[in-house]
Amino acid sequence: MNSMRRGVLAFLGGLILARPSSGRASGKSPAFAASRSSYKPRHILCFLGDENGLAALLQSARAAIARFGDGFTVDEDGSRNEPDDRMVRSFNICWDRVDPDAYQEADEDAVATHGSVLYVLGPPMEAETAVTTSAKALMFVQYMLDHGAIAAKGETAGVAHGVSRWKELFEQARSAAASRDLLALAKTCRLAFARRPIGDDAEGMASVGNHLVGLPDVLITFIRKDDQQPSTNTEQLAIAALIDEIGDQMTRQGVDAVVADRHTTLSDDRRYDEDEYKFNPFGVVTIRDQKL
Structure with missing residues (x-):
């Protein structure tokens, strides 16, 4: 079993063991809110690739779905094998401005020179499954950055981080999952995918x-x-x-x-x-x- 496969299984094992059994905050299990609407939130993930890189991005995304991304789907209609002129402005608006090391000049250069775009949709989430699904979304981002993507953005809230910051957030999530600390996992996912x-x-x-x-x-x-x-x-x-x-x-x-x-x-x-x-x-x- 290779190191990537072992890492996937360890991360998912931590998520399963840390899953809360109820909505009451107890020990390391986070509270979640009662819904006021029938709408169910979902992740929309945007990945940028190199010139003519859509095929490689699709291959990586499908591999991620097969390994751990049950419920995630590729949006082939919205994806493109060419640059999207809107991306520079979009990332400039969406870069996280709170963490001082959220992105670097190299990340801006990657966005400016991208040659392909892939969108991935997460499954609709209930409140009690949101943290574990968001942890998988964060794992999806890291997998894609390790397998051909040059930049990533969470479209749902409109937030982007640079490659190093995404990796830092993923490592924090992996550590929290391994130690079954779902409070820490929930916080990391919030910092990764919510904007403020x-x-x-x-x-x-x-x-x-x-x-x-x-x-x-x-x-x-x-x-x-x-x-x-x-x-x-x-x-x-x-x-x-x-x-x-x-x-x-x-x-x-x-x-x-x-x-x-x-x-x-x-x-x-x-x-x-x-x-x-x-x-x-x-x-x-x-x-x-x-x-x-």
Whole structure:
């Protein structure tokens, strides 16, 4: 048995052993939210390849599906064996701006010089299967980057990381799965596939993509000392840190406990239509008038 096969089996074994048996937060099992909609979230993964590289990307994706990606499918209609002029702008918008090492110049160069595009769709997810399915999606990303892809992006929330950052996130997920620490696994998947902060100073800033780990998104409205100037990068990073803190707390304690503890509200997601991939069927937790 080769090292890749052993790694796949070890990772999947950790996911199976760590799978929660109920929605109650207990020990290392994360809480997940009750759905407020019939919509079921799913991953859309975008992979870029070299010139005339679609055949190689397809071969790698099909191998990944056969090894561990049950329920994942290739979107051949949306894929293309030529550059997509929209990709440079799309990745520029979607690069994670929170982690300081999220992407490098080499990652931007790879996007700029790509020659093929492949899309992969994940299966529709229930809240209780979201973390393990997202862990498989993260494994799918790493497999593709190891087998011909030169860049990757999570289309559902619109977030991209560079090759080194994707690998770092995958290694964190593998370690969490091996130690059966599903709280850590849920956090890593959230950092990999959710984007934050999205929004503006007037309406507030939020996460997008928490539904990929079975949680509501978090919206922060805030009060600033000088409301005549736009929020700074430092202030936006502070908002992102609070969004992550609340996400961690919801994972540990459950949504209802966080809503009660922080005296906040949980409401339907009205930011997106119900048939959009960014729509969160678990709702949005809103923290109002946070002082920066």
